[in-house]
Amino acid sequence: MTLENSFDSGTLPDLRRAVLAEAVAAGMPDDRAHDVVLAVHELAANAVCHGGGAGWLRMETVLGELHCFISDAGWGDAHARTRTGNTVAVRQWLIRPGHGLWLVRDLADHLSIMSGPAGSEVTAMFTLPGHRGGHAIS
Amino acid sequence: MADDGVQVRAASLNGACVLWIAGELDLIAAGALAERARAAIAAVPGPVVIDLSGLKFVDVRGAHALDELVRTLPDGRTAAFRRCPLRVRRVLNLLGLAADALPARDRTAPQLAMPELAAQVRRARLEAAGSILDVSGTLARLASTRVRLASTIERAGLLREQGRQAVASSRAARQQLTPAGREPELSAGQPPSPSPGLPL
Numbered sequence: 001m002t003l004e005n006s007f008d009s010g011t012l013p014d015l016r017r018a019v020l021a022e023a024v025a026a027g028m029p030d031d032r033a034h035d036v037v038l039a040v041h042e043l044a045a046n047a048v049c050h051g052g053g054a055g056w057l058r059m060e061t062v063l064g065e066l067h068c069f070i071s072d073a074g075w076g077d078a079h080a081r082t083r084t085g086n087t088v089a090v091r092q093w094l095i096r097p098g099h100g101l102w103l104v105r106d107l108a109d110h111l112s113i114m115s116g117p118a119g120s121e122v123t124a125m126f127t128l129p130g131h132r133g134g135h136a137i138s
Numbered sequence: 139m140a141d142d143g144v145q146v147r148a149a150s151l152n153g154a155c156v157l158w159i160a161g162e163l164d165l166i167a168a169g170a171l172a173e174r175a176r177a178a179i180a181a182v183p184g185p186v187v188i189d190l191s192g193l194k195f196v197d198v199r200g201a202h203a204l205d206e207l208v209r210t211l212p213d214g215r216t217a218a219f220r221r222c223p224l225r226v227r228r229v230l231n232l233l234g235l236a237a238d239a240l241p242a243r244d245r246t247a248p249q250l251a252m253p254e255l256a257a258q259v260r261r262a263r264l265e266a267a268g269s270i271l272d273v274s275g276t277l278a279r280l281a282s283t284r285v286r287l288a289s290t291i292e293r294a295g296l297l298r299e300q301g302r303q304a305v306a307s308s309r310a311a312r313q314q315l316t317p318a319g320r321e322p323e324l325s326a327g328q329p330p331s332p333s334p335g336l337p338l
Contacts, residue, residue, distance in 0.1 A: 013143065099198060
């Protein structure tokens with residue numbers, strides 16, 4: 001199963017509902033499905049707040065893991081040039097205690113983040129019940 | 139679903155002000171929470187009881203907004219949560235927020251409520267254990283060095299003894315040789331001095 005969805009600040013509630021339906025359909029138990037919703041929401045909120053105001057989500061099941069891939073276009077070159085290169089995006093995606101990414105790191109079984117002035121690509125992975133995690137994505 | 143995600147209203151109940159927060163409290167809705175909550179409770183006196191039973195979703199910003207709300211009530215009014223859904227409680231506990239406003243049974247152990255502090259304690263314990271290991275390793279190395287040193291001293295004594303014996307036996311051998319071979323050899327030729335051909 002695959003879910004592909006673009007989002008912005010006005011469609012976050014719809015995104016959450018779509019993610020919940022997808023997670024449940026993939027076989028995620030109720031509690032964990034809500035963890036997936038919260039994690040994807042926080043990543044989407046990051047994209048909305050720091051990644052240019054909108055983003056794109058793709059969810060799919062790979063080898064017993066639910067992969068949630070969130071990308072955004074960043075602030076673009078003009079914005080990056082006005083500050084100091086990479087530091088803009090990297091600073092904004094820092095994992096700080098009490099912040100969204102910090103929580104996502106706790107919720108997801110794996111988390112990978114690539115971020116730069118041209119945008120970010122984040123993948124959060126959740127192991128489905130009955131599978132041992134860690135065999136997908138290096 | 140409500141248009142703006144979250145609904146807020148207050149009512150008087152047994153002398154308390156029950157503040158009902160329901161819906162989905164995400165970063166969009168969180169921005170307006172404080173103002174709407176203050177407006178709602180301004181009309182109802184008494185300690186504030188925040189009923190969260192209708193709260194379907196809370197994100198990190200929403201959790202911070204709830205925390206901010208219970209910490210900054212006007213006129214010294216106090217606030218406590220009641221009927222906090224499990225999922226909302228989970229987010230608050232994960233973030234270590236609004237712990238005082240949750241009923242005691244709903245709070246997690248301190249190590250969950252304060253993950254940073256707990257991690258520091260864990261690290262300190264690990265470091266202490268590592269130091270103890272280091273010290274005991276050093277002590278063990280010291281002990282083995284002492285043993286090696288003692289055996290070296292012993293070996294040195296043995297060698298010295300062997301040397302002494304060798305010197306003694308070589309001296310004895312020389313003394314045996316002296317009358318028979320070497321001394322006569324040396325004295326048999328011309329004595330090196332005084333040389334008769336050389337003027338003095």
